[in-house]
Amino acid sequence: MADNKTGRDKQARDAERRQQQREIDAELERGDEEQPPDESTESVDLEAELEALNFPATGSDIVAAIGDWAVESAEGSYSIEELVPKADDETFDSPDAVRVLVQVPTVSAAMKRIVEASKTLSNTEFSWAQRKTYETTFQELKAIDSVDDDEGIQVISDWVVEQIHDKEKLPSSRAVRREAAKFCRANGYEVRNDEWLGI
Known part of the structure; x- marks a missing residue:
């Protein structure tokens, strides 16, 4: 080639x-x-x-x-x-x-919303690697027992969609992880530095 x-x-x-x-x-x-x-x-x-x-x-x-x-x-x-x-x-x-x-339908539903919102952005590619880090963040939120009804997934997907509409760009993978960690800590779940959400 x-x-x-x-x-x-x-x-x-x-x-x-x-x-x-x-x-x-x-x-x-x-x-x-x-x-x-x-x-x-x-x-x-x-x-x-x-x-x-x-x-x-x-x-x-x-x-x-x-x-x-x-x-x-x-x-x-x-x-x-x-x-x-x-x-x-x-x-x-x-x-x-x-x-x-x-x-994992709750994660898939959240990713669908984000993918469709990202289509409104011009000159922005939602790469496979970035999607994977978003998905991993949602899967970590799902795995947290103390956060009921997958509320964290809904809250963070809402936040990402708001960022897309307000700032007209996809938030970085790190920003999504940071927001998810903030949500967990606010709901009484300790996030250690060696965990995925530990930023």
Whole structure:
């Protein structure tokens, strides 16, 4: 491959795609460990619907095909439309990428709001690495037992969306972690320096 801008861009996209697939595979593995597989008819039907789609598929394609499909979780019921960003430039390479979203619906719903809000920004790319750090912050908030009903996820996603609208830019990953740590401390949860939120 030629050592020019186009070649370097392609290498970067390929590396990012490989990283995404590794993370999806790891997420699915962890999902299998944490809870027994759901063999309900609803789960099997959703699997069949996903397999019937042509991948890669855009978020818009997925929402159009199965957007009203309900996913039950401990946090309540979510439609696929509430979890998948409805956008033509959001691409899912495989059914596994969609399955990862439904495993932690509160995090996926928060990320959907942020992704859709980021589309209002001009000349701003919401990179895969930045998305991953946002997601990790939300997953850390979900893991905190003393913060009930995933309130932290809602509060921080609201804050990020406000920052996008007010300042017309995505807050840095560090700023999101700092805001999440502030929320935890205000709600009586100690955040140590060696933890993800410990900024």
